[in-house]
Amino acid sequence: MSVEPVLTVEDLSVRIAGLHILQGVSFTVAPTGVTVLLGRNGVGKTTTLRAIVGLTPRSGDVRGTIRMGVQSLLARPTHRLVRGGLGYVPEDRCVFAGLTVAENLRLAERRGSTPAYDKVFALFPELDRRGRQRAGSLSGGQQQMLAIGRVLLNDNRLLLVDEPTKGLAPKVVTEVAEVLERVAESVPVLLVEQNLAVVRRLAKDAVVLSAGKVAWTGNAQELLLETALTKSLLGVGSGEVHA
Amino acid sequence: MSTLVLLTLTGLGVAALYLLVASGLSLVFGLADVLNFAHGLFLGVGAYATWWAADNLPGAGSDGFGFVVAVAFGVLAGTLVAVLVELVLIRPLYSRTIEQVLVTVGLSLAGVALLQATWGADARPFPRPSWTREVTGVLGANVPNAGLLLIVAAAVVLGGLLAFLHWTRYGLVIRAGVENREMVTALGIDVRKAFTLVFAIGGAAAALAGALGGVYFGTVSPGQGGSLLIFAFIVVVIGGMGSVVGSAYAAVAVGLLQQFVNYYGTSGLGDICVVGLLAVVLLLRPQGLAGKVATA
Numbered sequence: 001m002s003v004e005p006v007l008t009v010e011d012l013s014v015r016i017a018g019l020h021i022l023q024g025v026s027f028t029v030a031p032t033g034v035t036v037l038l039g040r041n042g043v044g045k046t047t048t049l050r051a052i053v054g055l056t057p058r059s060g061d062v063r064g065t066i067r068m069g070v071q072s073l074l075a076r077p078t079h080r081l082v083r084g085g086l087g088y089v090p091e092d093r094c095v096f097a098g099l100t101v102a103e104n105l106r107l108a109e110r111r112g113s114t115p116a117y118d119k120v121f122a123l124f125p126e127l128d129r130r131g132r133q134r135a136g137s138l139s140g141g142q143q144q145m146l147a148i149g150r151v152l153l154n155d156n157r158l159l160l161v162d163e164p165t166k167g168l169a170p171k172v173v174t175e176v177a178e179v180l181e182r183v184a185e186s187v188p189v190l191l192v193e194q195n196l197a198v199v200r201r202l203a204k205d206a207v208v209l210s211a212g213k214v215a216w217t218g219n220a221q222e223l224l225l226e227t228a229l230t231k232s233l234l235g236v237g238s239g240e241v242h243a
Numbered sequence: 244m245s246t247l248v249l250l251t252l253t254g255l256g257v258a259a260l261y262l263l264v265a266s267g268l269s270l271v272f273g274l275a276d277v278l279n280f281a282h283g284l285f286l287g288v289g290a291y292a293t294w295w296a297a298d299n300l301p302g303a304g305s306d307g308f309g310f311v312v313a314v315a316f317g318v319l320a321g322t323l324v325a326v327l328v329e330l331v332l333i334r335p336l337y338s339r340t341i342e343q344v345l346v347t348v349g350l351s352l353a354g355v356a357l358l359q360a361t362w363g364a365d366a367r368p369f370p371r372p373s374w375t376r377e378v379t380g381v382l383g384a385n386v387p388n389a390g391l392l393l394i395v396a397a398a399v400v401l402g403g404l405l406a407f408l409h410w411t412r413y414g415l416v417i418r419a420g421v422e423n424r425e426m427v428t429a430l431g432i433d434v435r436k437a438f439t440l441v442f443a444i445g446g447a448a449a450a451l452a453g454a455l456g457g458v459y460f461g462t463v464s465p466g467q468g469g470s471l472l473i474f475a476f477i478v479v480v481i482g483g484m485g486s487v488v489g490s491a492y493a494a495v496a497v498g499l500l501q502q503f504v505n506y507y508g509t510s511g512l513g514d515i516c517v518v519g520l521l522a523v524v525l526l527l528r529p530q531g532l533a534g535k536v537a538t539a
Contacts, residue, residue, distance in 0.1 A: 055425060058338045082431035093424045096419045107419050108430045150430065 006031040006158050006188045007052070012064035014044070014051050021047045023212040024064070025194070029158065032204040034189045038219055039209035040235050042176055044090055045192045048159045048209070051188075053088045054078040068158060070167060076129030085157035089164060091192070093147040094147070097136025101127055104135050106151040115153040117227050123179050148179060159189045165198055177201050196236065200224050208233045244385035248501045253383060254419070256390030256459065258498025259397030263452035264475035265482070265490040266289055267325075267445020273421035275438045276340070277333055280347040281470030282449055284328075284354035285321045288464045289413035289450020290369075291358060293317030297370035306390015307369030313370065314454045321450020322443050334435065358465035361390065366464035389459045396455055400448055404487055420484035451539060477517060481524045483531025492532055496520065502527035 004029035013202050014022040022044045029035045047056070047126060055078055056062050056165070066073040073081055082088065096104050109115045121128040124145040130138065135146055144164055151159060164180065165173040177198045179187065184202065193199050199206070203220035215233055216223065230236060268282050272375075296303040296316040303313040334348065335481060336342045375392060378385040403420035416437045418429045427434050456471065457463045478497055482489030501513035508516075524531065 055429065071532065077433070078425075078428040079431050079433045082429060090426065090429065090430045092427075094423055096422050096426070098422055099419060103415055103419075107415055107432070109426070110431055154431075193351070 003031060006028055006068060007157055008065070008067045009048070010054070010065040010067075011063070012048070012051060012066065012090055014047050014056055014060060014062050015034075016057060016060040021212055022051065025209065025212070025214055027149045027207040027214055027217055029188060029190050030205055031188055033204035034184045034191050035205040035207065036199050036203035037190060037207050037209065038223075038234055039215075040233075043209040044212045046162055047180075049088070049162050049190070049192060053086060053160060054081050055088075058182070084157065087151035087154070087156035087159040087160045087187075089147050089159065091162040091166065093136070093143045094142075095135040095143045095146050095150075097134065098238065099135055100132050101135055101138070104146055105150060105153060108153045110154050113154060116155075117153065120152050121150040123152065123182065138170075140170055141168050141175065142169060145179070148176075148183075152183065157188050159183065159187055161189055162192045163194060164191075164193050164207070165193065173198065181240065196224065196230070196234075218226035246506075247390050248382045249384035249386060250506055251388045251499065251525055252384070252394070253390055254499035254502035255495065256387075256393045256498070256519070257501060258382045258494040258496075259390075259393040260452055260459065260471065261474050261478045262397045262405075262454055262491055262494035262496060263393075263400060263448045263455070265472055265478040265494060266447045266487050267441070268472075268475055269457075269479045269482065269487060269490045270417065270421070270441045271445050272479065274417055274424065274434075274441050275333075275337065276424075277337075277343055278335075278340070278342065278347070279445075280472070281328060281350040281354065282347075282445065282474035284351050285325050285446040285449035286468035286471060287354060287465060288451035288453070289317040290453030290457045290467060291317075291362065292320035293454040293457060294367060294463050306372045310372050313360055314451070317454040318447050318450045321453065322447040325442045325446020325449075326439060327486055330445075331440050333442070336516070337438075344464070345539075351472075354470060355465045364465060368463035369461055369463045371458050371461065372491035373497060376495070387459075388528070393455050393459055396451065400451065401487070401491055404444070404448075407444075408487065413437060417441060417518065438507070477521050479531075481531055483533035486533035489531055489533025 007029035010026045012022050013027040025048060025071060037048060037182065039045050050056055051062050052066055054076060062074060094123065104131060116148065125141060127146060127149050140144065148164065161180065164176050168176065181202055183189065199220060206220035206223045207214060207219060208216040210233060260425050264282065264286060271279050292539055293313045293316065296313040297305045299308065300313065300316055303309050304314060328350065332346050333343065336346060349439055375389045377388050379388055379391060408418055415430055416427060418432050420437055431494060453468065456467065474497060478493045482493035482497065497517050500516050504516045505513035
């Protein structure tokens with residue numbers, strides 16, 4: 001019996017400033033676990049996530065189909081998509097540097113639902129202790145935890161997480177991976193990640209982009225076993241993965 | 244000593260006027276990225292609506308509680324016009340900077356023309372409570388009460404605005420939106436409501452500046468908003484786009500500089516020095532005193 005995907009992307013094309021960044025991308029995200037979106041720099045991974053969450057610049061042109069369950073996401077404003085259960089953790093974290101940690105979290109509270117502070121503080125006790133600290137003065141790892149914590153305050157049907165380990169120290173990378181592993185037990189995650197050790201630990205399925213097109217889809221662990229394939233698609237052999 | 248006190252308090256009075264105009268301008272630009280050249284129109288509407296209400300609105304007048312009613316009417320009119328401008332003209336043009344500039348410049352010119360066509364190009368005497376024509380002795384200086392009224396009003400507006408920004412949900416949304424509007428929407432917040440709100444706040448503050456500016460100058464004229472807007476823009480740039488506190492510091496610096504240089508130098512030299520100060524700030528600290536990140 002086939003399982004209905006939580007997200008379906010069909011023939012997605014995105015043009016921004018005359019560049020045809022995504023050229024007919026199609027893939028699905030399973031309703032459980034982590035699906036990882038891989039590819040070399042500049043192939044359109046972040047553009048894909050931003051198109052899903054409705055953050056393509058107004059000057060851009062998005063075509064194709066994006067569905068969460070049976071609901072079409074294209075042409076719906078970002079805030080409605082997010083309220084509908086699409087959580088987004090952007091690349092470079094994007095915490096509000098001038099606000100405190102508590103204010104960053106308070107901003108993510110949604111009307112009509114009870115924010116899950118207990119869950120967030122259980123995952124990130126540091127955020128509870130640093131509530132009055134300005135987010136801009138946090139370390140990179142703490143900012144990443146805040147960015148993830150903000151999204152986890154609410155119930156989500158799908159999480160989009162863009163390069164959560166980028167620029168972090170190895171110890172913090174492990175902590176972030178642990179958290180995402182626990183999060184993925186309850187909500188499906190579409191993850192953009194360059195660190196193959198993290199991919200190996202978390203990912204069930206993989207979608208590999210190359211030059212704006214889907215070059216490979218399938219089981220992530222099988223992909224990582226194919227050294228020649230990862231070398232050709234990602235520019236790095238799976239044997240070079242660091243823990 | 245009395246001259247110093249007089250110049251300082253007069254300079255602070257002018258600074259208060261600039262701050263009332265600049266605070267809304269700064270928030271609108273900081274949050275919505277809209278360079279609103281029509282902001283002076285809100286000031287003009289506030290001034291003329293107060294002037295009209297003092298003579299024609301039942302319960303309003305030029306003295307006592309009647310004057311408060313007239314000013315409230317002026318502020319309400321300025322707020323309504325600001326909200327209408329945002330909803331009807333600006334909202335369809337977000338992220339289209341050139342079209343926004345064209346529309347707001349056109350609107351400011353059309354607004355002045357409309358005021359002129361309705362009430363004439365000449366300055367009209369402004370209804371003023373009698374006590375605002377008098378002076379108060381402060382450390383040996385006779386300070387005009389109208390200037391003191393402006394200082395008190397600006398301080399109350401600044402305090403209220405900071406309290407709103409720090410202690411309310413919408414204030415939090417505005418402060419976050421000034422930093423990263425896109426991320427606010429990515430947290431599930433409809434930031435367009437905040438755009439309308441900052442236009443309303445800016446329109447109300449500018450309309451209050453129009454009403455109290457009328458009291459300060461003693462007259463109201465169609466071009467008053469435009470001339471004050473130039474200095475308000477300078478204040479916003481010096482203070483840092485999106486920062487109310489930055490605008491307050493910059494308004495004080497500009498107001499005092501103008502008054503002292505005009506008094507001890509040549510009349511008009513103060514304005515040139517303000518432009519010089521703007522150039523220095525742009526060269527040394529282009530993001531302004533408080534930058535775009537700090538909002539309160």
